[in-house]
Amino acid sequence: MSNLIQGRTGEWEVVIGMEVHAQVSSQSKLFSGAPTQFGADPNQNVSLVDAAMPGMLPVINEECVKQAIRTGLGLNAKINCYSVFDRKNYFYADLPQGYQISQFKYPIVGEGAIVIDLKDGSSVEIGVERLHLEQDAGKSMHDQHPSKSYIDLNRSGVALMEIVSKPDLRSAEQAGAYMKKVRSIVRYLGTCDGNMEEGSMRADVNVSVRRPGEELGTRTETKNLNSVRFIMAAIDYEVQRQIELIEDGGEITQETRLFDTNTGATRAMRGKEDAHDYRYFPDPDLLPLEFSQSLVDELAAELPELPDQIRERMVGEYGLSSYDAAVLTEERETAAFYEAAAKDQDKKLVANWMSVELFGALNKAGKSLADSPVSPAQLGGLVALISDGTISGRIAKDVFADMFETGRDAADIIEEKGLKQVSDTGAIEALIDQVLADNQDKVDEYRGGKDKLFGFFVGQTMKLSKGQANPAMVNDLLKSKLG
Amino acid sequence: MSNLLDLTALQARQGLEKGDFTSVELTNAYLAAAQETKGLNNYVAMTEARALEMAAASDAKYAAGNAGALEGLPIGVKDLFATNGVPTTACSAILKNFVPQYESTVTSNLWADGGVMLGKLNCDEFAMGSANETSVFGPAVNPYSAVGGADLAAGGSSGGSASSVAARSSIMATGTDTGGSIRQPAAFCGIVGMKPTYGRCSRWGVVAFASSLDQAGPFTRDVDDSALMFKSMASADPKDSTSAHQPLPDIDGAMAAGVKGMKIGIPSEYQMDGMDETIIKLWQDGQAWLKDAGAELVEISLPHTKYALPVYYIIAPAEASSNLARYDGVRYGNRIEEGGSLDDMYEITRAAGFGDEVQRRILIGTYALSAGYYDAYYLKAQKVRRLIRNDFDEAFKQVDAILTPATPSAAFPLGVKQADPVTMYLNDVFTVPANLAGIPGMSVPAGVNGDGLPLGLQILSGAFAEDKMYAVAKQIEQSAGFSEVPSRMAGGAS
Structure with missing residues (x-):
């Protein structure tokens, strides 16, 4: 698939690099014992260190x-057993120390790569440049008082991982898929909860355009995008803006931009000349961060299975389609639900029931998987009853609808409603005999060569059995009777 | 009963143990001494009520037979240490009226061992200075006066601590030493000042000047007291990531064993042009004393010594420029609002809150870390720092300790070096290398100059080998027999 964008004067290639800021899932902050939990009253989760008290x-x-x-292991990246914390110096009211402790020259994680999957079924490998640890700042609130700004330091000092991609992304779709993939990986690992609406993850996007094959164009950085939709919208806007500007004879200025979620437009925040001089230098309060390779190996051994590995297993061992596997592994919870439901069951059948019936019903009801009235074991139970011929697929749909509404087990519903499939030859023969007797004219036509009528007899027999007759047996017996 | 103020800390500790007097009596004597010597401007805050409360508690401990190592001894605290519920200002206008709700690890250690807190002692603003003249409270004054009576500098930055111990308004006092801020004022005031190995004393709760150089240490009247106080101050602190987890050596054992057979390095680079003749003479005396006591003198070279001062004046201000960014008027301390933007508030608050020397160092440090200058200044300075450290590593392969003068001159009159910061900076030429190398250093009073002003000798040893340093210091003390007392001392010369 070509990612080139057609402009007025020819084709353009888009080059995107992303910096994803992911809040580390931890009980306490990066350099203090203060708690990190979301939703506390302002300035409740603040230690002396977070408030940068003297000494x-x-x-x-x-x-x-x-x-x-x-996380570095999950990104297939090099782990640096030696890294250094630096101070990034700038003044702001919600930055108590007057500097952010970050990692500049020697990050804890080096180069890696992840594979993203696109709608057309293709996949692309995207390079990871680095991951480093840093402190979050506090929050300034400018809308609480007519002339004052209020400061909430609850987030001050919370640990963030900044994951920097290589400029390998070529479209808004790829950028969206990249963000989703990173999010999925950290959620599988349990290293970040991935809640973008709570600010646990946000991204800065660096966008430039160029003529195919030419040197990189000047880039802009759009900061603080907190949803996949905004990431894609900001990129689309920025690409259009840059192409139009260049085609009109203008030049791109290297600058930091903000995305307006109301208008969908980006606007300049500060130019290169206003860029801060952060005066990075190694933090003398902290020794270089050193750990042994054996710690890395230990953590690697304990790592949970990641979406790509699970998918491979689903396709290879379970025989699922690549599409089904992708849908089922996008979220850690989905994969876990599936694995539980599919245990000792027909894997493909469970996948089918989950992605079609369950997701369809949840969608319609506006519920998430976590709120599903049907548990994994119950879904597995339903599939088991289909597999062993207790009910037909047709009946199963009705049973499922009941399960979804009442939360009851399939077996109970089938028992109560008497939906058990009829596989008794005599009973089915009786039904067939009645159908044939009621439709003597059609029987004559069939015998006269109108083969197509066979389906009609099947349908009538099933109808008469209220769907409970075993369809395969109906087929066989009809054939022999009409034979 | 003899004058309580005449007793060293160890003597007082014995007197308390024996019940010759109580801690309340001792503390009252020191509180009175502080009043009597008020003209020296040593205390910036007195904590009489707390002192008497702590003293009474100490008396109870003696009575119960579970007295700590410093039980009942009245101690002064440099105003750089955070003291819970007591103003802690770093002698800066920007922290005027700041009262911390926490206690520094070092002072906590002292109180845990039974120390009695007298109050907070004057120092240079944020410990930046060599004469205590940058303090917002005005300079601490040396209890020794010039011929003719002019006020002399107590040295800095821990001028109030040194002057107080010399003038007997505290039996011992805490200091901090970033480039000589304990050893230089100790030398100027004729007392013992010791900077431990970097990491021995926790920096937690000490207002930071330059994090990689700052180290707390004791001011005492003699070497034995120094060892006593050091043992209480030092601890491995999980709240300070640069805290050392090395056990203390056997200092008392080393002092008892003496210097016989020890190798003492004499660095040729510490012979500087234009140095006071009496200081050169004193240094030679010191060498002779150690030789007489059975030590072997070894001429050594510390070739990068001449770069120490320039390196220090890049690294220390660079770290300071960042460490002092937190004093922004937003959360505590003084804030000056005159309308306008956040940046305006920062500028007005910091311009009013920081004195000239602090502003100078923030500017130097900001410059040294700026894009385009970082490699030429900060990075280069770090490399040279490494070389200075290597010099000492090499030296300590050959020798057990190093003997040098503590300062290039005796105490100078207040006000004379204000105009030219560089002349002031030169005061630290002998002390700065130990901070850059992270090794311990100690100044011991060893003689007087032609005007009768005290002079100190400095003893350096390898990192975590304070025992060797103390052994040499003890010998110097014994051989020198320094017995001068200042003219402006509480209780008068006895």
């Missing part, structure tokens, strides 16, 4: 380091 010192939270290593 306070940072102490690294070991769990955050492990989470960064796990």
Whole structure:
């Protein structure tokens, strides 16, 4: 699939790099013991260190380091057993220390790569440049008072992982897929909860355009995008803006831009000349971060199965289609639901029932998988009854609708409603005899060579059995009777 | 009963143990001494009520037979240490009226061992200075006066601590040493000042000047007291990531064993042009004393010594420029609002809150870290720092300790070096290398100059080998027999 964009004067190639900021899932902050939980009242989760009181010192939270290593492993990246925390100096009211502790020259994670899957079924490998640990800042609130700004330091010092991609992305779709994939990986790993609406993940996108094969164009950086939709919209807008500007004889200025979620447009925030000089230097309050390869190996051994691995297993061992496998592994919870439902069952049948019936019903009811009235075991139970011929697929749909509404087991519903499939030869023969007797004219026509009428007799027999007759047996017996 | 103020800390500790007097009596004597020597401007805050409360508690401990190592001894605290519920200002206008709700690890250690807190002692603003003249409270004054009576600098930055111990308004005091801020004022005031190995004393709760250089240490009247106080101050602190987890050496054992057989390095680079003749003479005396006591003198070279001061004046301001960014008027301390933007508030608050020397160093440090200058200044300075450290590593392969002068001159009159910061910076030429290398250093009073002003000798040892340093210091003290007392001392010369 070509990603080239047709402009007025010819084709353009889009080049995108992303910086994803992911909040580390941890009980306490990167350098203090203050809790990280979301939704606390302002300034409740603030220690002396987070408020940068005089004489306070940072102490690294070991769990955050492990989470960064796990994430690095999940991104198939090189783990650096030696890394350094630097101070990034700038003044802002919600930055108590007057600097952010980050990693500049020596990040904890180096180069890696992940594979993203596109709608057309193709996949692309996207390079990861690095991942580093850093502190989040607090939050400034400018709408609480007519002349004052309020500061909430709850987020101050919370651990973030900044995951920097290589400029390998070529379209808004790829950028969206990349974000989803990174999100999926950290959620599988449990290293970030991925809640974009709570600010646990956000992205900065670097966008430039160029004529195919030419040098990289000047890029702009659009900051703080907190949904996949906004990421894609901001890129679409920025690409159009840049192409039009260049085609009209203008030049792109290297600048930082903001995305307006109301208008869908980006606007300049500050230019290159206003860029901060962050005066990075190694934080003298912290020793270089060093750990052994054996810690990395240990964490690697404990790593949960990642979506790509599960998918491979689903396709290879279960024989699922690549599409079904992708749908079932997008979220960790979905894959876990499927695995539980499919245990000892027909894998393909469960996949089918989950992605068609269950997702359809959940969608219609506006529910998420977590709220599903049908448990994995119940779905598995239903499929088992289809597989062993207790009910037909047709009946199963009615049973499922009942299950979804009442949360009851399939077996109970079938028992109560008497929906059990009829596989008794005598009973089915009786039904067939009646159908044939009631439709003597059609029988004559069939015998006169009108083969197509066979389906009619099947349909009538099934109808008479209220759908409970075993369809295969109906077929066989009809053939012999009409024979 | 003899004058309580005449007793060293160890003597007072014995007197308390024996019940010759109580801690409340001792503390009252020191509180009175602080009043009597008020003209020296050493205390910036007194905590009388707390002192007497702690003293009474100490008396109870003696009575119960579970007295700590410093039980009942009245101690002064440099105003750089956060003290819970007591103003902690770093002697800066920007922190005027700041009262922390936490206690520094070092002072917590002292109180845990029974120390009694007298109050907070004057120092240079954010510990930046060598004469205590940058303090917002005005300079601490040396209890020794110039011929003719002019006020002399107590040294800096821990001028109030040194002057107080010399003037006997505290039996011991805490200091911090970033480039000589303990050793230089100790030398100027004729007392013992010790900077431990970097990492020995926790920096948690100490207002930061330059994180990679700052180290707390004791001011005491003699070497034994220094060891006593150091042992209480030091601890491995999980709240300070740069805290050392090395056990303390056997200092008392080393002092008892003496210097016989020890190798003492004499660095040729510490012989500087234009140095006071009496200081050169004193240094030679010191060498002779150690030789007489059975030590072997070894001429050594520390070739990068001449770069120490320039390197220090890049690294220290660079770290300071970042460390002091938190004093922005947003959360605590003084804020000055005159309308306008957030940036306006920062500018007005910081311009009013920081004195000239602090502003100078913030500017130097900001410059040294700026894009385009970082490699030439900060990075280069770090490389040279490494070389200075290597010099000492090499030296300590050959020798157990190094003997040098503590300062290039005796105490100078207040006000004379204000105009030219570089002359002031030169005061730290002998002390700065130890901070850059992270090794311990100690200044011991060893003689006087022609005007009767005290002079100190500095003893350096390898990292975590404070025992060797103390052994040499003890010998110097014994051989020198320094017995001068300042003219402006509480209780008068006895």
